[in-house]
Amino acid sequence: MSSKSEPAHRFRRANLLHIPESDLLCKNGCGFYGNPAWQGYCSKCHKELYQKSKHSNVPELKSKYSRRSPSQTSGESPDSSFLTFSKFEEKKRHQSEKRAKTIKSIIKRTSTFKEAAAHSGWKEQRHMSFESQKVNRDFGEFLKTLREPAAQDVKKHIHVLIDRVQKYTDRSIDEASELIQDFYQAVGERFETHPAFQGASPDQVEQLMNFTEKYLMTRLYKVLFGQISTEDEEKDLAIQKRIRSLNWVTAEHLGSDIDDKHPEVRDLIDKAITDIIEMDSKRAPQDKLSCIVRCSQNIFNILHVCHGGPASADEFLPALVFIVLKANPPLLQSNIKYITQFSNPSRLMSGEGGYYFTNLCCAVAFIENLTAESLNLSQDEFNRYLSGEAVPPGGYEQNAFLCEGLRLMYQNLAALSDLRQRHDKLMAEALSLREDMNKFKDTITKEVDLVLAKTPLIIQPYKIPPDIDLKVLPSVIREHVLQDRASSTWPTDVLLTEATLVDIENDQIAGQQAVEDSGCPLSASDIFIKQASSLKPKPEKVTHVLLEPSTTGTVETFHKVGEYSLDLGEFPHSHFVQM
Amino acid sequence: MKRVDLKIVLLGKEYGGKTSLLERYLYDHFHGDLPYQNTIGAAFGAKKIQLDDKQITMGIWDTAGSERYEAMSKIYYRGAKAAIVCYDLTDSSSFERVKFWVDELKKFEEDCMIYLCGTKKDLVQEDRQCRKIDYHTTTDYADEIGANLFETSSKTGECVRELFTQIAMDFVNKYVPSSKEKNEDLILESPGKKSTFCCSS
DSSP: OOSTHHHHHHHHHHHHHTOOHHHHBOTTOSSSBOOGGGTTSOHHHHHHHHHHHHHHOHHHHHHHHHHTSHHHHTTSOOOHHHHHHHHHHHHHHHHHHOSSOOHHHHHHHHHHHHHHHHOOOHHHHOOOOHHHHHHHHHHHHHHHHSOHHHHHHHHHHHHHHHHHHHHOTTSOHHHHHHHHHHHHHHHHHHHHHOGGGTTOOHHHHHHHHHHHHHHHHHHHHHHHHHHHHHHTHHHHHHHHHHHHHTTTOOTTTTTOOOOTTSHHHHHHHHHHHHHHHHGGGOOSHHHHHHHHHHHHHHHHHHHHHHHSSOBOHHHHHHHHHHHHHHHOOTTHHHHHHHHHHHSOHHHHHSHHHHHHHHHHHHHHHHHHTOOTGGGTOOHHHHHHHHTTSSOOTTHHHHHHTTSHHHHHHHHHHHHHHHHHHHHHHHHHHHHHHHHHHHHHHHHHHHHHHHHHHHSOOOOOOOOOOTTOOGGGSOHHHHHHHHHHHHHOOOOTTTTTTTOEEOOOOOTHHHHOOOOOOSOOOOSSHHHHHHHHHHSOOOGGGOOOOOSSOOSSOSOOOOSOOEEEEOOSSSOOSEEEEEO | OEEEEEEEEEEESTTSSHHHHHHHHHHSOOTTTOSOOSOSBOSEEEEEEEETTEEEEEEEEEOOOOGGGGGGHHHHTTTOSEEEEEEETTOHHHHHHHHHHHHHHHHHOTTOEEEEEEEOHHHHHHOGGGOOSOHHHHHHHHHHHTOEEEEOBTTTTBTHHHHHHHHHHHHHHHHOOOSSOOSHHHHHHHHHHHHHHHHHO
């Protein structure tokens, strides 16, 4: 209400609904806008008026309270306190649903007056919320572990308090806070001194205290939080707007070394952001605190990934500021105020929850008072970034990571470029493989040529042992052998033992006569035999097919001369000639 | 048995050894010893210690020492019963900053007990040249502000336990009314307290 832009904003709204502006102003004429919920006064004037009447005219106020008790008003037309109340709830729902003030929400919000008017006796229709039911169950179960008088005592006290708070919705939030803080203290003392609780161990007392707080605050959440979020709406919006205007701030600006491009870090940042946003949905202060603790633990994980070793507060606070800036948690100020006012004070003074909550308060204070200096920027730069005139280097990209679609796109782009790289590599390697293969082929051809050039194929006469049984010889060589025998005198001992003919399967050849043959269609041994037959046998230099160059020309032993098949019908099998 | 919470804040220039001090006390190891530790963060630690018939839960709060967060530091020490103001024995500028925090504490949190703590003593012991802050200057300052002074080494563990034990003892003597006095100091203190109580009632 105090900000300058607000009246202008409302003016637009007023035009939209055709309500004369004068009707909207505070009855006191202070220049601010009034509200039917505050009897046509603005919040400040109403508060003052209320304070005055409270001090001067207590009995009258009491009658006002009794008039407003739900049992009596349920049938009547709703009075202002009702409106206030349902408006709180409506508002709260709106804020969590939509951060921005849209036309839609404005219309909807104003229409709730009519709705609320038509909708009397809402309290009867209200069912216990899911959260309340759950905490009711848990609490009931815990109370069973206590002795009967103790459980009864706790229950009775809590219900008295809940009734008191729920009845008087006109109470200011500070008063409610005082009431509840007093209750914590009284209950804490009672648990320690009252005879009903004598048997309980310190752990049990602590648990009882926790449950009491949780139960109480879950039940009263709507009443109290609604009131806070209405009163502090301006502050909530202000910080939200502030954070939004600072969306360009990077971890670097804050002096933090968070690498938010790292996928693992991104996931953890998301987790931390989820945790801190979740805080608004919790009811009991300790549940809200545990959200903060979880968020903080994720921040420590982030820091751990980013630079190894354990992190200290020096690194933690900037990281928390960064997370808060990126998360922009809804109703931040209201939540902080709620926790501060309605949490058990010992919780905030000691323990992890208290520590991280304090850090959160610090982070928020830092964001509120953020200056160019604290980001190590020049005033000019800072102003330009703040107004959105310029974007710091890399700022756009960084924020794009917060949008799910864009992030997916970036992830896919990264995957694609990775694929492309791998593909390129594969191609390059395939090409080089081809080249290698070609080179290999060339070298082999060259080497073979070289070897062939160095050692030309010389076919030397075929040598036949003189006393070989002609029956075992293939018909191809048989006549040749006969010819040889006729033409020359062979030394009887030349390589006789070395020559063996194997694998003669067909017995038919045994009966066959040796026939002269000069051109048998053999592939490998073709030339060999031909040439052998044309050469004059030189007994002292007799040798066989050369696989390796034999420069000496003397008789060499070859393990395997070759494999050839005698494709003449009678010899369908391959013959192995080993010498 | 009585249970008491004690909030201790660690103040000091960044990288002045606050975290190492905390880590040494809580887990009894030093950062430089191992490349990796199980602890992922040492910003907050709770430790229970037993003094006479009381169990004290010390919540030790590390704070960000960077100057840009200076304005926020009073949020941290709100409600603290003791503050350890750290300075680096090898860094003369760190002691200048000590004065800032001490002044702040005196202004905003009068009841807070102040402990000055010179860190990285092992470095000074290795090489006398490293010492940039004169011992006598610090003792004079400590006397002036009524604070205790410790010179510690988180690497060797020297004086660390003593520092925290001292804080716990001072706290008990100052804040926790004792039922059974075993400590001599307590006997001296409590009659005074009792007498004022009697007079007022």
